[in-house]
Amino acid sequence: MKSAGLRTRLFLVDDHQLFRSGLRAELEDEFEIVGEAGDVDQAVAGIVALKPDVVLLDVHLPGGGGATVADAITRRGAGATRFLGISVSDAPEDVIGVIRAGARGYVTKSISPTELADAIRRVHSGDAVFSPRLAGFVLDAFRGELPTSIDPELDQLTPREREVLRHIARGFTYKEIGVRLNLSAKTVETHVSSVLRKLQLSSRYELTRWAMDRRMI
Amino acid sequence: MSSTSATHDSPGATGTRDGATPSGPRRYRFLVRSRRDRVLSGTAGGLAESLGIDPLLVRLSLAVLTAAGGTGIVLYLALWALSTEPDTALPAHAVQQRPRNRQIAAVACIVAGGMLIFRSLGIWFGDALAFPVALAAAGSALIWARSDESDRRRWARFSERLPGNPVASVFGGRISPLRVAGGGILLAAGMTIFLVANRAVASARTVLLAVLVTAAGLGLIIGPWILRLARDAGEERRQRIRSEERAEIAAHLHDSVLHTLALIQRSEDPADVAALARRQERELRAWLDHRPTPSAQQDLRGAVDALASRVEQLHHVTVDTVVVGDAPVTQHVEALLLACQEAAINAARHSGAAHVSIYVEADTEGITAYVRDEGKGFDVDAVPADRRGIAQSVIGRMRRHGGSATITSRPGQGTEVQLELPRSGS
Numbered sequence: 001m002k003s004a005g006l007r008t009r010l011f012l013v014d015d016h017q018l019f020r021s022g023l024r025a026e027l028e029d030e031f032e033i034v035g036e037a038g039d040v041d042q043a044v045a046g047i048v049a050l051k052p053d054v055v056l057l058d059v060h061l062p063g064g065g066g067a068t069v070a071d072a073i074t075r076r077g078a079g080a081t082r083f084l085g086i087s088v089s090d091a092p093e094d095v096i097g098v099i100r101a102g103a104r105g106y107v108t109k110s111i112s113p114t115e116l117a118d119a120i121r122r123v124h125s126g127d128a129v130f131s132p133r134l135a136g137f138v139l140d141a142f143r144g145e146l147p148t149s150i151d152p153e154l155d156q157l158t159p160r161e162r163e164v165l166r167h168i169a170r171g172f173t174y175k176e177i178g179v180r181l182n183l184s185a186k187t188v189e190t191h192v193s194s195v196l197r198k199l200q201l202s203s204r205y206e207l208t209r210w211a212m213d214r215r216m217i
Numbered sequence: 218m219s220s221t222s223a224t225h226d227s228p229g230a231t232g233t234r235d236g237a238t239p240s241g242p243r244r245y246r247f248l249v250r251s252r253r254d255r256v257l258s259g260t261a262g263g264l265a266e267s268l269g270i271d272p273l274l275v276r277l278s279l280a281v282l283t284a285a286g287g288t289g290i291v292l293y294l295a296l297w298a299l300s301t302e303p304d305t306a307l308p309a310h311a312v313q314q315r316p317r318n319r320q321i322a323a324v325a326c327i328v329a330g331g332m333l334i335f336r337s338l339g340i341w342f343g344d345a346l347a348f349p350v351a352l353a354a355a356g357s358a359l360i361w362a363r364s365d366e367s368d369r370r371r372w373a374r375f376s377e378r379l380p381g382n383p384v385a386s387v388f389g390g391r392i393s394p395l396r397v398a399g400g401g402i403l404l405a406a407g408m409t410i411f412l413v414a415n416r417a418v419a420s421a422r423t424v425l426l427a428v429l430v431t432a433a434g435l436g437l438i439i440g441p442w443i444l445r446l447a448r449d450a451g452e453e454r455r456q457r458i459r460s461e462e463r464a465e466i467a468a469h470l471h472d473s474v475l476h477t478l479a480l481i482q483r484s485e486d487p488a489d490v491a492a493l494a495r496r497q498e499r500e501l502r503a504w505l506d507h508r509p510t511p512s513a514q515q516d517l518r519g520a521v522d523a524l525a526s527r528v529e530q531l532h533h534v535t536v537d538t539v540v541v542g543d544a545p546v547t548q549h550v551e552a553l554l555l556a557c558q559e560a561a562i563n564a565a566r567h568s569g570a571a572h573v574s575i576y577v578e579a580d581t582e583g584i585t586a587y588v589r590d591e592g593k594g595f596d597v598d599a600v601p602a603d604r605r606g607i608a609q610s611v612i613g614r615m616r617r618h619g620g621s622a623t624i625t626s627r628p629g630q631g632t633e634v635q636l637e638l639p640r641s642g643s
Contacts, residue, residue, distance in 0.1 A: 110535060132574060136539030139578070143542060169539045170587045170633070171574030 008124050011052035012036035013043045013069060014086075015061055019109070023056065026113040031120065040064045044072045052081055054124050057103060059087040059094040066094070070101035084123045086111075092137045099199055105129025127189050128196035135168035138199055157195060164191045248300035256442060260297045270320050277354040278328045284350035285332045286340035325355070349411030356403025359396055461617055468610045472559055473500055480531065517544045517584075521577050524558040528573070532565035535572050542579035544640075552618040553584055553638045559610040560588035560634040568592020568632055583620075583639040591631040597624055611636070 010031040014020050015038050024033055034050045037043035040063035047055055047069070055073075059066040070083045085098040085106035095106050104123045107116060108131055119129045130138070142157045157165070167177040174192070178185045251262030254272050261279065265272035283289030332351065335341055477497040481490050518540045525536035544550060557575060564573045570592030577586045600607065607624065611634065615622040620638035 108537075110537070132537055132539045132576070136541050136576070139541045143580070166576075166578070169541070169578075170576045171537065171589050171591075 007032040008054055008120065009034045009050075009052045010120065011043075011047055011050060011055045013038075013055060013061065013066065014058040015039060027117060027120070030117050040068050040072075043069045047073050047081060048076065051079060054120050055081060055083045056120065057083050057085055057098065059085050059098045059106075065097065066103070067097035067101040070098060070103055074102040082123050082126075084119060084129060086116075092140075095134060095137055096141065096199070099134070099196070102200065104196065105131075106134045107131045108133055128192045130165070130168050130192055130195070132169045132171050135165040138195060139165050139169065142198075142202075157198065158191075161191050161195050164188055165195060168192075248296060249303050250297075250300050252303045256439070258297055259303075260293060260300050263300055263303075264296060268320060268324075270324060271358075274321060274324055274358055277358050278324055281328055281347075281351045281354045282331060282335075284342065285347040286335045286342055288331070288335055288340055345411070345414035349407040349414065351407070352410065353404050353407030356400040356405075356407060359400030359403060464609065464613060464617060468555075468614050469504065471610055472555060472562075473497060473504070476531070476562065517542075517546060517550065517577065517579055520546050520550075520554050521557070521575060524554055524561070525575060528558060528561045528565055532562065534565040534570070536561060536565075536575060537572070538575045538577070540577045540579075544579040544584055549618040549620070549638055550584060552614050553586060553620060553636055556611045556614045556622065556636050557586050557588055559614075560636070563607065563611075563634075564588060564590035564592065564632060568594070570631070581640065583637060585638075586636040587633055588636075589631065589633040594626045594628045594630045594632050596628060597626050 008031045010027060010033050012020050012023055012033065013036070014023070017038065020036050020038070024036070027033065031054075034052050035046045037046045038061075040061055043055075043057075043061070055069075057066040057069060061069065066083075066085060066087075073081060073083075083098070083101075083103035085095060085103040086109060087094060087106070099106060104126075105119060105128050107119050107129060111119070111131070122129050138157075139162065163181060164177055167180065172180065174185055174188045177183070178188050181188075183191075248260070248267060249263050250259035251266050251272070252259060254262030254265070256262070256276070261275040262272045265275045268275075279289040279293050281289065282292060328351075332347065336347075341347065474497060477493050481493055484490050484493065521538050521540050525538045528534070528536050546554070557577070561573050561575060564570065568590040570590040572590065574589045575586065576589075577584065611624075612622045615636055615638070618638065620636065622637075623635040624632065625635070626632035
């Protein structure tokens with residue numbers, strides 16, 4: 001009954017075997033799980049060989065972390081492969097790192113199976129996925145004035161983007177945000193995607209410094 | 218229900234207020250004593266209000282005329298007899314006219330002219346007394362008179378804040394140094410002339426006596442007023458502190474002891490009950506010993522995480538926290554965190570949701586916190602007033618610390634509690 005090609009092809013990267021099995025059990029009804037890996041090298045080799053649609057990428061991995069995987073694949077030309085970061089640790093520097101390496105979003109491991117499936121679909125269709133935590137990180141990183149900004153277009157969030165992120169941080173879904181801010185769901189998506197773009201392209205060195213600072217806590 | 222009582226209320230209230238003015242006697246009154254500004258009977262204050270000058274000028278003028286030949290007392294008694302008490306129902310003159318230099322000059326001229334007339338009429342204590350007193354009064358007026366709005370406001374604040382040093386509170390502000398210097402010179406000149414002139418006329422004993430009598434008189438006039446002000450302010454402050462402390466203790470007991478008791482009643486496992494009781498005892502002892510709560514030593518992020526794990530431990534829910542920005546955990550921030558915790562506990566207990574989101578954002582304006590669940594929600598207007606959790610621990614606590622709390626909920630739509638604390642209050 002496997003109608004490959006119609007179902008999203010998913011690749012799991014996590015260093016915990018148990019967690020991977022759990023994910024597999026939860027997701028295999030809806031997605032075609034083409035492979036899995038427990039460290040950076042396996043992951044890079046597997047993704048290059050299998051060309052999955054979406055890689056569910058643990059941000060903590062032995063041998064360099066999720067950012068290294070995303071970075072390596074992107075440099076080789078990722079094709080249509082998209083990355084969704086997943087983590088239990090929530091360390092900001094890891095999360096920001098995996099996003100800046102090219103992931104289309106980030107979710108926590110406490111996410112419910114339905115929400116996770118929804119996030120994977122979203123990432124596959126090219127949208128960005130922000131968990132409340134990630135929205136908080138981004139708001140934190142883009143806080144304050146930028147006296148030496150190189151590109152204010154990229155290094156600042158618009159008030160609307162801020163508002164959308166605040167709602168995500170408060171735990172609202174995109175649909176609810178659309179209703180509350182009187183926007184279409186598509187517009188909310190656009191704002192979130194543009195925040196993601198800024199996060200990946202921003203030249204602000206505060207972003208790095210901020211993430212580094214957080215490691216100390 | 219509430220709308221009918223409001224419509225019933227408002228015309229009644231405006232009716233009495235409007236009714237007071239026409240029902241009161243509309244006859245012209247020569248002089249109304251001041252209710253606000255009163256040392257003896259409010260006569261001088263009333264005169265100053267109707268003339269639009271500083272009451273101090275009126276009082277000094279009367280004092281000068283008294284020293285010149287005793288006419289100040291006569292004049293005061295006459296004014297007092299002719300003036301009427303203010304209506305208690307009417308608010309005191311809220312707007313005091315701005316004193317104009319011309320009016321002040323006019324008062325000075327009237328006093329000077331009056332002195333000359335009394336002198337030629339022979340109602341006169343003698344040059345050696347009258348002129349030095351007039352000079353000293355002019356100097357005093359120059360320094361102390363409230364000649365502009367900022368001074369006036371400072372005085373108003375000063376009288377609210379008694380006890381305190383009046384000189385410091387007046388000179389602590391921006392009083393023109395020119396005025397202080399000029400007034401000081403006049404005062405010194407008056408006193409010197411007085412001393413020089415009286416050494417020739419009277420013996421040193423008389424001078425000493427006069428000074429003592431004057432000081433005693435001043436003490437008699439101003440002393441009780443200052444004492445009463447100080448007592449009133451002190452008493453009012455004590456009561457406010459007492460009631461705030463009571464509310465704080467009530468909120469704390471609700472958060473801690475009552476919660477634990479509720480949990481114990483629901484719990485069936487004796488080990489659980491013992492653990493709850495031990496934890497509560499430890500907390501209560503720490504609180505009674507004024508030991509800082511753990512969050513006091515942390516930053517905002519750590520404190521929010523700590524409260525989330527407390528809620529997770531006590532109730533079987535997951536609590537997601539997102540903190541943006543940071544702020545020192547002051548006493549006010551502590552209150553916000555406790556309100557936050559209380560809101561999260563409420564969500565855990567009553568919403569039925571398995572998941573609570575806490576979002577805290579600190580910026581230059583202040584701290585905003587949101588506690589949200591996707592549970593069954595409730596009708597905010599239908600909550601009885603005696604439900605202590607929300608009323609005391611959340612709304613009352615935020616208000617006491619200069620912040621505010623807003624609860625948004627609808628049945629079936631979840632609940633969000635928004636807490637705000639301006640930075641100035643933290």
